[in-house]
Amino acid sequence: MELLENLIHQTAFFNGTLDWRNYVMILVAFLFLYLAIKKGYEPLLLVPIAFGMLLVNIYPDIMKDAAGGEAGGLLSYFFKLDEWSILPSLIFLGVGAMTDFAPLIANPKSFLLGAAAQFGIFSAYLMAIVMGFNGKGAAAISIIGGADGPTSIFLAGKLGQTDLMGPIAVAAYSYMSLVPIIQPPIMKLLTTKKERRIKMDQLRPVSKLERILFPIVVTVVVCLILPSTAPLVGMLMLGNLFRESGVVKQLTDTASNALMYIVVILLGTSVGAKTSGANFLQVDTLKIVVLGLIAFAVGTASGVLFGKIMCIMTRGKINPLIGSAGVSAVPMAARVSQKVGAEEDPTNFLLMHAMGPNVAGVIGTAVAAGVFMAIFGI
Numbered sequence: 001m002e003l004l005e006n007l008i009h010q011t012a013f014f015n016g017t018l019d020w021r022n023y024v025m026i027l028v029a030f031l032f033l034y035l036a037i038k039k040g041y042e043p044l045l046l047v048p049i050a051f052g053m054l055l056v057n058i059y060p061d062i063m064k065d066a067a068g069g070e071a072g073g074l075l076s077y078f079f080k081l082d083e084w085s086i087l088p089s090l091i092f093l094g095v096g097a098m099t100d101f102a103p104l105i106a107n108p109k110s111f112l113l114g115a116a117a118q119f120g121i122f123s124a125y126l127m128a129i130v131m132g133f134n135g136k137g138a139a140a141i142s143i144i145g146g147a148d149g150p151t152s153i154f155l156a157g158k159l160g161q162t163d164l165m166g167p168i169a170v171a172a173y174s175y176m177s178l179v180p181i182i183q184p185p186i187m188k189l190l191t192t193k194k195e196r197r198i199k200m201d202q203l204r205p206v207s208k209l210e211r212i213l214f215p216i217v218v219t220v221v222v223c224l225i226l227p228s229t230a231p232l233v234g235m236l237m238l239g240n241l242f243r244e245s246g247v248v249k250q251l252t253d254t255a256s257n258a259l260m261y262i263v264v265i266l267l268g269t270s271v272g273a274k275t276s277g278a279n280f281l282q283v284d285t286l287k288i289v290v291l292g293l294i295a296f297a298v299g300t301a302s303g304v305l306f307g308k309i310m311c312i313m314t315r316g317k318i319n320p321l322i323g324s325a326g327v328s329a330v331p332m333a334a335r336v337s338q339k340v341g342a343e344e345d346p347t348n349f350l351l352m353h354a355m356g357p358n359v360a361g362v363i364g365t366a367v368a369a370g371v372f373m374a375i376f377g378i
Helices: 002-009 020-037 043-058 074-083 086-098 102-106 110-116 119-130 135-146 149-158 162-177 179-190 208-225 227-245 249-272 283-313 320-326 332-344 351-375
Strands: none
Touching: 020 043, 043 074, 043 162, 043 249, 074 086, 074 149, 074 162, 074 249, 086 149, 086 227, 086 249, 102 110, 102 208, 102 351, 110 283, 110 320, 110 351, 119 135, 119 283, 119 351, 135 149, 135 162, 135 283, 135 351, 149 162, 149 227, 149 249, 149 351, 162 179, 162 249, 162 283, 179 283, 179 320, 179 332, 208 227, 208 351, 227 249, 227 351, 283 320, 320 332, 320 351, 332 351
């Protein structure tokens, strides 16, 4: 009976480590798993995040820090790689190896659309200050507007906002997965049917030399101006150089497949594990979720509105829908531009045109993070 009593009191129901907040987060984890598996919303991200959320709210010690010579929890070691900016940088290496930068090279004006979409980040920064967050916390939160999970984690770690990292990362990845739901109403509201039907001229061919020089030149220029962006921009461009040089196929395959998926598992589970009930169910978390949504919506709107300006300046040669891809959710945002355009005209192919602002948005969000680090002397 004593052995049985000890066993019963070691269960999660009786050991006193869980409260109602943990059970709420377990239900949220189930919701995320449903969205990922049943609805297909970014399953590569949401499945590990949701499972990390599930684990930490059943067994909180899985995130216990090592202390006094005792071993820490499994996911606490994974999370150290987030704090040290290792996993976000490796994600960028994989993204670079997977992404074709040719649409951006062929149409450099896309940089302007990517830059315009970053307006959501800086508007969210000001709103976060008004809502009571300190400067560094506001900066970390505002990057959610770029719909870029790795950059959000990177900046939160660099600015020492580890307490906010869980809500920030979950919000950023959630909005990345919900791009097909959030963006289309904004895009349709701000454009006319005639604008959405605009067909753009075919992009010019991009030479191999241009493809090879682009990541090198961008690295030199951006990192000389903002050296603190080197971990993100440098890894993004290194991955792309692997892809375009054509001489390191094994490295390209590793970075874009095996390494990428390993890092996603480590990053996703560790981010999810920062959402224990006690840490996540707070007023600040609600503020972060609201601010992130506002930032993402403003970023989408500013990209579309700048696309309308470019449409007018080019006498109807730019479809404003591609401006929404300026947020850096690659390639989901570009696919949404294509989908909304095809709804008006099934023969309209905007995907490659939208990839230009999409790639520019990745670079732009990293630059925005570098600006914040420069402001705070990091």
